[in-house]
Amino acid sequence: MNHSIRNVVRGVGSYLPERILTNFELAKTVDTSHEWIVQRTGIEERRVAADDQTTSDLATHAANRALKSAGMSPNDIDLVIVATTTPDRTFPATAALVQDKLGITKGAAFDIQAVCSGFVYATATADSLMKNNLGTRALVIGAETCTRILDWEDRTTCILFGDGAGAMVIEALPVDEAGDQGIIASRLRSDGRHWDKLYTDGGPSLTRGLGKVRMEGREVFRHAVGMVADVVEGVFADSGTSVEELDWLVPHQANRRIIEGSGKRLGIPAEKVIITVDKHANTSAASVPLALDTAVADNRIKKGDLVMLEAMGGGFTWGATLIRW
Numbered sequence: 001m002n003h004s005i006r007n008v009v010r011g012v013g014s015y016l017p018e019r020i021l022t023n024f025e026l027a028k029t030v031d032t033s034h035e036w037i038v039q040r041t042g043i044e045e046r047r048v049a050a051d052d053q054t055t056s057d058l059a060t061h062a063a064n065r066a067l068k069s070a071g072m073s074p075n076d077i078d079l080v081i082v083a084t085t086t087p088d089r090t091f092p093a094t095a096a097l098v099q100d101k102l103g104i105t106k107g108a109a110f111d112i113q114a115v116c117s118g119f120v121y122a123t124a125t126a127d128s129l130m131k132n133n134l135g136t137r138a139l140v141i142g143a144e145t146c147t148r149i150l151d152w153e154d155r156t157t158c159i160l161f162g163d164g165a166g167a168m169v170i171e172a173l174p175v176d177e178a179g180d181q182g183i184i185a186s187r188l189r190s191d192g193r194h195w196d197k198l199y200t201d202g203g204p205s206l207t208r209g210l211g212k213v214r215m216e217g218r219e220v221f222r223h224a225v226g227m228v229a230d231v232v233e234g235v236f237a238d239s240g241t242s243v244e245e246l247d248w249l250v251p252h253q254a255n256r257r258i259i260e261g262s263g264k265r266l267g268i269p270a271e272k273v274i275i276t277v278d279k280h281a282n283t284s285a286a287s288v289p290l291a292l293d294t295a296v297a298d299n300r301i302k303k304g305d306l307v308m309l310e311a312m313g314g315g316f317t318w319g320a321t322l323i324r325w
């Protein structure tokens with residue numbers, strides 16, 4: 001591992017499809033209400049990709065915006081990682097399709113499947129690869145068309161998810177140039193015993209099909225706060241930092257109650273926690289970079305801030321990454 005390198009965030013960007021699907025509209029097709037959804041989840045609306053839009057299209061939009069904010073062109077990128085559960089195709093990787101849409105022909109591109117934790121997994125993976133000289137400038141993307149794998153008759157799941165994408169450009173810099181900026185530490189976890197609490201009931205090998213989202217919501221909820229606290233506290237310990245030094249918690253946007261519960265458990269004041277789930281629902285791997293981009297764009301997250309990304313999802317998988325902005 002090359003300890004003379006720090007991987008610094010150079011830009012972020014995100015994209016939400018135009019079509020807004022409100023709780024009120026959903027309540028016309030399934031037995032639910034705006035009030036129930038807001039009270040239990042904090043979600044007010046979600047986005048739905050157009051029929052001719054795929055995950056790689058959403059990812060490419062977000063990537064272009066991240067490149068613009070980094071002041072870079074696609075040519076500068078030699079590593080593309082897309083975290084997604086809803087790839088355009090079984091293969092090739094959505095990252096290869098994004099690479100093609102951006103006109104990138106060098107370096108490496110691949111997907112990561114860690115469901116809602118995908119963006120944290122992808123960021124930690126990019127950090128590791130770049131510290132091993134396998135890339136100098138990376139596009140780390142979380143992109144999903146979750147609405148394509150929902151059962152629109154199941155009110156316990158179809159109200160929760162939406163489509164979107166977010167991206168981050170990371171550059172490997174010599175430590176003396178990076179200063180204290182960059183990715184500081186990450187923890188990744190999974191426990192496959194819990195696979196059947198959040199899954200699709202089909203897939204290429206199992207059913208030769210796609211499958212729909214199935215979930216034991218109460219069970220997910222029961223585990224989420226503890227798992228998030230476990231990795232966030234682990235990252236504080238690994239990095240020799242403490243919760244008091246943290247400027248921003250950027251959590252996976254699944255459910256306002258999980259986010260608030262995690263913040264409380266960790267002792268992080270509510271005003272330091274970024275919440276955007278009301279506007280786009282759970283976009284799985286896209287939710288952390290969507291929240292991140294919102295908080296960077298509105299100038300809450302500024303250079304020098306200490307920022308913790310965290311997520312938990314199907315598998316179960318969970319993870320956290322600490323970044324000096």
Ligand code: ACO
Pocket residue numbers: 031032033036037040041116155156159160198215217218219220221224252254255282312313314
């Ligand atoms: N509208 C109205 N009523 C509903 C709906 C709905 N959309 N969905 C379920 N109900 C009913 C149930 O049928 C049940 O009725 P009953 O008491 O007559 O049986 C009642 O509401 C309560 O159901 P619960 O499942 O106990 O409701 P809960 O308060 O747990 O909320 C929820 C459900 C929102 C899914 C919650 O468990 C949750 O948020 N879990 C976390 C799951 C999650 O966020 N998953 C996202 C993916 S995982 C991840 O990203 C981390």
